[in-house]
Amino acid sequence: MALRVMSDEKTPGVYVVSPVGSLDTNTYSTLQQEVESLLQGSPQVIIFDLKELNYISSSGVSVILMARKVMKSKEGEVLLVNMQPQIEKVFEIIKALPDQRIFKDIEELDSYLDRMQKKVIKEG
Amino acid sequence: MAGQEVSKNILINNNLSEIERLSKAVAEFGKKNNLAGEVIYDIRLALEEVVSNIIKYGYEDDYDHKIAVHMNWQSESVTMQIKDDGKPFNPLEIKSANLKRQFGEREPGGMGMHIVRKLMDKILYKREEGNNVLQLTKYLADHPIGQ
Numbered sequence: 001m002a003l004r005v006m007s008d009e010k011t012p013g014v015y016v017v018s019p020v021g022s023l024d025t026n027t028y029s030t031l032q033q034e035v036e037s038l039l040q041g042s043p044q045v046i047i048f049d050l051k052e053l054n055y056i057s058s059s060g061v062s063v064i065l066m067a068r069k070v071m072k073s074k075e076g077e078v079l080l081v082n083m084q085p086q087i088e089k090v091f092e093i094i095k096a097l098p099d100q101r102i103f104k105d106i107e108e109l110d111s112y113l114d115r116m117q118k119k120v121i122k123e124g
Numbered sequence: 125m126a127g128q129e130v131s132k133n134i135l136i137n138n139n140l141s142e143i144e145r146l147s148k149a150v151a152e153f154g155k156k157n158n159l160a161g162e163v164i165y166d167i168r169l170a171l172e173e174v175v176s177n178i179i180k181y182g183y184e185d186d187y188d189h190k191i192a193v194h195m196n197w198q199s200e201s202v203t204m205q206i207k208d209d210g211k212p213f214n215p216l217e218i219k220s221a222n223l224k225r226q227f228g229e230r231e232p233g234g235m236g237m238h239i240v241r242k243l244m245d246k247i248l249y250k251r252e253e254g255n256n257v258l259q260l261t262k263y264l265a266d267h268p269i270g271q
Binding site: 001024025026055057058059061062086090093094 | 140141143144147148161162165168169172173176235236238239242243
């Protein structure tokens with residue numbers, strides 16, 4: 001029931017955070033520390049790639065909701081991708097998803113990011 | 125069925141680090157009884173939410189306490205009983221998290237109990253001889269074994 005967290009800057013200001021394993025009462029602080037560290041910079045987008053996350057409880061959900069709240073206050077965005085069915089079920093129970101962008105895979109996510117980037121360039 | 129474990133008792137200390145041991149016991153119990161993966165997940169999650177609430181909010185002293193978890197498998201349901209000697213605490217009285225409220229404003233444990241209510245088919249609470257006794261039941265009818 002361990003957790004490893006990997007994070008990577010995909011493009012300037014866009015970070016991919018990949019929790020691997022179990023996000024529960026004992027491991028959520030590992031993810032929280034990584035997210036808080038990223039938030040101290042000025043990320044535009046934090047992407048949680050949940051491909052290798054096989055378990056989540058309310059403690060883990062709270063970290064993602066916290067990230068979303070902070071990013072929203074900074075006019076940034078949190079995106080979720082590659083959610084396994086049992087993880088999606090927990091988010092649906094909490095109804096944390098209505099206005100949350102969730103992408104089924106990286107290709108769909110990249111397509112969205114490209115569109116957003118083009119929109120920024122056009123409006124700039 | 126060889127290896128089947130109809131019931132299992134686990135005694136844990138009121139320390140959040142014990143939840144890992146509890147989760148492993150659930151996985152083992154589920155595997156021995158050939159429970160569906162989704163059922164094992166739901167039981168593990170419900171027990172984590174209940175037990176972590178007990179550990180975080182159930183005691184007003186710094187002493188060690190024991191929490192007794194009993195799991196029982198019958199052909200059509202799994203029943204879990206969680207017994208603790210903390211202060212009177214009926215988790216059913218925790219208002220289901222007002223999900224429209226902002227994170228940080230919700231009642232402690234609200235999100236966890238909301239999850240438990242959604243995952244479990246029956247929840248009963250009683251206060252008995254100075255103990256909180258919570259019983260959770262998950263019906264297996266929708267989850268053929270091993271799927």
